[in-house]
Amino acid sequence: MNVNDSERMYSILEMSNFTPVEKPDQASLIIINSCSVREKPVHKVYSEVGTYRDLKKQNPDLLIGVGGCVGQQEKEKLIKNQPLIDFVFGTDAIDELPQTLQTLLGRSSSKDKVISAQFHHREPYHVDTLVRNPGVSTFVNITKGCDNFCTFCVVPFTRGREKSRPMKHVLMDLNGLVKRGVKEVTLLGQNVNSYTSDCGADFADLLKTVAMETGIERIRYTTSHPKDFNQKLMDVMAEHQNKICEYIHLPFQSGNSRILEKMNRGYTREEYLEKIKQIKATIPNVVLSTDIIVGFPGETEEEFQDTVRMVEEVGYETIFAFKYSPRPFTKAARFEEQIDEDIKSERLNRLFDVHDKLSFEWVKKYEGQTLKVLVEKVEGENKLSGRSTQNKVTFFEGPADLVGQTVPVKITRALPNVLRGQLES
Template sequence: MKYYIRTFGCQMNVNDSEKMAGILKTLGYEPAQDWKEADVILVNTCSVREKPDQKVLSALGEFKKIKKDKPNAIIGVCGCLAQRAGYEILQKAPFIDMVFGTTNIHHLPQLLEEAKSGNKAVEILEEIDENENLLDQFPTVRENKYTAFVTVIRGCDKKCTYCIVPTTRGKERSRRIGDILREVQFLVEDGVKEIHLIGQNVTAYGKDLGDVKFWELLQAVASVPGVERIRFTTGHPRDLDEDTIKVMADLPQVCEALHLPIQAGSDKVLQAMDRGYTQKEYLQKIDLLKKYIPDIALSTDIIVGFPGETYEDYLETVKVIKEVEYDQVFAFKYSPRPGTPAADIPMTESPETISKWLNDLINIQKDITFKKNLSYEGKTVEVLIEEVNEEGKLTGRTRTNKLVHVDGPQEYVGYIVNVKIEKVNRFSLEGRINGGD
């Protein structure tokens, strides 16, 4: 028996898929190299923007074909889109056998049995399942042997007017620090070198528990023998404080890279988004980061064309990009999400204008990214070698999250090595181990 999982969306969805793969492994399933070989197909969905919604329906239309050769094959839809619009998906794709949401993934064994018996297995919980932490007791099946996601908090308490996540993922629920450390210990024993702590709002970790702070979690994870690198994603600027930044600077395991979404540069737009900070307050956090961690590489999310945004507002976003000089920017056109406050606000600019703004912004950032990459030329940097690519080169990432392709023997896979950068590309670096010595 084989399974195939198609994942859309963020690191949380990726980690959920790894957990689902672990559940299926405990049930005796093996991964299929191709969906056409699978006995179970799961589509783990995203609902942050409209485009992933369309991709999900397109994928389901393709996967439907498996029913001709394998009428008993099970097709399931899960994740954020399933949580928000599961019954609607079932109406559009009645051949689906399973639909379940984000808080009951641990019910997969029972849902699978129900679907196998010929019934539609549909379970979309309106309330948080108090036993959802049972999911963390299952193993993860990871494509990357040396880096691993560890979920530390689920849900989000922020009320950003464009965002559906509080609806699809629920309120913030932090995992107990002891459970997290046990998972980290297991991963290290399994050969993992880099721990990536994740959550919808990871820097809010511990606020619902009342007795632990995020920076204390960083210290605790760093104290686990064998943890060589730590990253975390995604934090809200409001919850990133100076204590956390100081600990980031003090712990050698914490990498000099941070994703800190600003979403927009205009105070008017930030207020309409209910982000809870001004441009000045955000930039003060950036200044603190650069003060304590001078070599930090920064990335961000940006929404272009939010309802009410004018060209002058857009220019404020461009101003921030130029001032901060992010290493990477994830920029998207605003996409109204059903059920969010912003969905009822009329758009003020044409789609063509917004597309032009977005393209101009991306081109500005491309030049900044290339400029940042050029600063690595001739330098020797630490790289965790994660795999061998199709061209036979070793591939890994620097502490600042730069993708590096390296000439060297396969024996280096899984090790942190010093690499001298000899060639700089727009989105990657190339070099030789130990400068070729």
């Protein structure tokens, strides 16, 4: 989501006659696009801004801004605590950047700061294809914000309530991207499964329409919420496997129902596992990944073991696991029984150990298989990389003019995150 926001900033600034430079010391404007999902985000912003202290001394006209979730969350506090910052803007204020900069350029003193516009959340936005060089694969937002209020998550506070973009706008963006040579799109949202267009279409309808009515060759999406992932969506994926990749990222967060309830996730362990069963029955070659939080307040060793068992039982090829860390405004930050950092670290390491061993075994199945790889990049002389439909980064030898094409690659070596192979003729 943040990568996509950065692209929008670039595009808007280019339209306002800014040009990118190679190094910070050549810049007249530096923007830090922050993320507050992980630990110590505010601290990271201050230390990043601090690295520009000398540049600001040499060039007092240099403008430094902070956007993204930390900007949204901290607002004027950032400027108060770090005078090097000239402006702060919220996640919905990206489109206002030209006006913000105009105000700053017209200021009488460098002490005049701008706490930008738009900390309220605007109506669904229309055109979202402000992508400079979309390349072969790019993102398109379909929803913004989230209404779920999981007790550990700051997103509803930084990105606001969920809003869906009208389906016709999503399709317009996609058709524009196809004309610019894009082959693969990832439809983006905090919870894509609760997408609802103004015309009444749900996410499954959108996915089906994208598969049938646009020239996009490959479709991915993220992130899904288990409570909203339904059979209709599974059926659409199964029906359109030629376009919709058989890869699903379905965060379970904890394998224990008591902890899931404390997290306000809206499903139990049993319900989640039932959904996995349905998914595997409907989409036979499905590849799964997930997000996990260890050391949520009150999590016992036995409850953590439920999480480990979930990883073993479901067979996720990739896991994104993190130690619980309290986020501002969230309920869980005020829960008693916060878990000791050492215990969290130890549990996280144990979880990774279990998964590492299993995933080495699980991915062996790819060796000898021929996968369809969309070539994304030249990695060196006669070396290419791309992604398979299973979302595996694959390296192989081949000529540069294959970039943008989907080619058959026979896998010779499979590691959990990377495959190596040979181009088949």
